Amino acid sequence: MFDSTLSAIGERDWDTGAVDEPVRIATVGCGNYARSVSLPAMAAGAYATPTVAVSGDPDTRATLADEFDVTALDYDGYEAGAATDDYDAVYVATPNRLHLPHAETAARHGKHVICEKPLEATVERAERLVAACDDAGVRLMTAYRMQTDPVVRRLREFVADGGIGAVQRAFGDFTFPVLGGGGDPDQWRLDRELAGGGALYDVGVYPINTARFVAGDDPAAVSATTRSPDPAFDEVDQHVDVRVEFGGDDGWVGNFSASFSGQFNTELELLGTDGRIAVRSAFEPGADREVTVETDAGTLEFAGAGADETVAEFDYFAHAVATGAAVEPDGADGLVDMRTLAAVQESAASGQRVEL
Missing domain, CATH: 3.30.360.10 (Dihydrodipicolinate Reductase; domain 2)
Known part of the structure; x- marks a missing residue:
């Protein structure tokens, strides 16, 4: 039993390859965790790549544009649909109660969503977030790394x-x-x-x-x-x-x-x-x-x-988006x-x- 299961303790059981181009991700909300953990993980992965960063702080936008070579937007630009040709999916990393409007924007633009946990600040708002993605026909992943x-x-x-x-x-x-x-x-x-x-x-x-x-x-x-x-x-x-x-x-x-x-x-x-x-x-x-x-x-x-596991998290999401996997x-x-x-x-x- 040990040999058959635990010998492959570090193996990616979901990884079938078969991804021709990396999935381009816009990060909405660029606090410390997104800057220091999530964006570097996307950049280090095989199937996801950061291409857009959304922040309300101009200094943060300038820093991320330089460090990760991304298009940097403010929230108004993201809401209005700026640079939608530059990303395929959205990583929502804002405070919990802001997940719903940012996921709704992504769904409205036809973009898949990976949303930080917990999904929202209340059950009712989380249900609305899930419904918005379902209604738009976009994939939604809760970011349980x-x-x-x-x-x-x-x-x-x-x-x-x-x-x-x-x-x-x-x-x-x-x-x-x-x-x-x-x-x-x-x-x-x-x-x-x-x-x-x-x-x-x-x-x-x-x-x-x-x-x-x-x-x-x-x-x-x-x-x-x-x-x-x-x-x-x-x-x-x-x-x-x-x-x-x-x-x-x-x-x-x-x-x-x-x-x-x-x-x-x-x-x-x-x-x-x-x-x-x-x-x-x-x-x-x-x-x-x-x-x-x-x-x-x-x-x-x-x-x-x-x-x-954060590299694996974004690769897992991108692999699912690219291949249609569950x-x-x-x-x-x-x-x-x-x-x-x-x-x-x-x-x-x-x-x-x-x-x-």
Whole structure:
């Protein structure tokens, strides 16, 4: 079992080649993550290439035009349809509550969309975003980079093949000190209207989504608590702890946490009837995963097993657009998490278990 599945821990199982020309992508919203992670990943990939950058800041536009040799637009130009001949698809990387109008613009221009997670700030707005892409006949991918990580995809295959038996429990954490190192106290992540939530929406979605992806189950009910003892987080959750019931009465339980303060940490663990999987550096962009797989057959440990999953993310999207292949983290997948996040907020506010 180890040899047949995990020996190809870094393999791109979806990659059939067959892409004659790279898919040209316009990046809408050029904050730090897009500039430092996403745009370099597109440029480094085989099937996607950045050709347009949309920013409200003239200095950012000038810098990106020089660094990536892209056409730089402001938001008015993007909305009006400037440079539509220069791109085939749009990467939406603006604050959550702005995803809808920017995705609607892309759909109106007939451009495919890869939209950052979570899809929007509310379920209703996320549903409208999905509908806009469906109505326009354009592809929509929710930007769950972990679902394209070759390590995570091999672990999913291993679990599906019964490698750890029936999943019993999962544990996951993503702690990101958002104000560490001089982080901006006025950033959009701390604005409830723009973000929709705090640690839950920004980083808590990672362990929840990745666990359900690896196990192949969706949430059935949640119970949650949130805390914001620091006044800097008075509009959003600083800490969140979530108990998620997966798969109904005969399913399993996941316990997940996320924080906007504390020592940086990303980890995921799944326990089955016949084994265990643990991943350190589970959600850190571009990190080498430290993977431990324990079964009756023995223990395997992989150090430095990761690949740059953000490069894989944009190549995966571009490959699907170019070849017509199915997209797994599509709009429907993003809506499952949006409804889960809303249920978590409802449970934390009411103190009650909430069914999905």
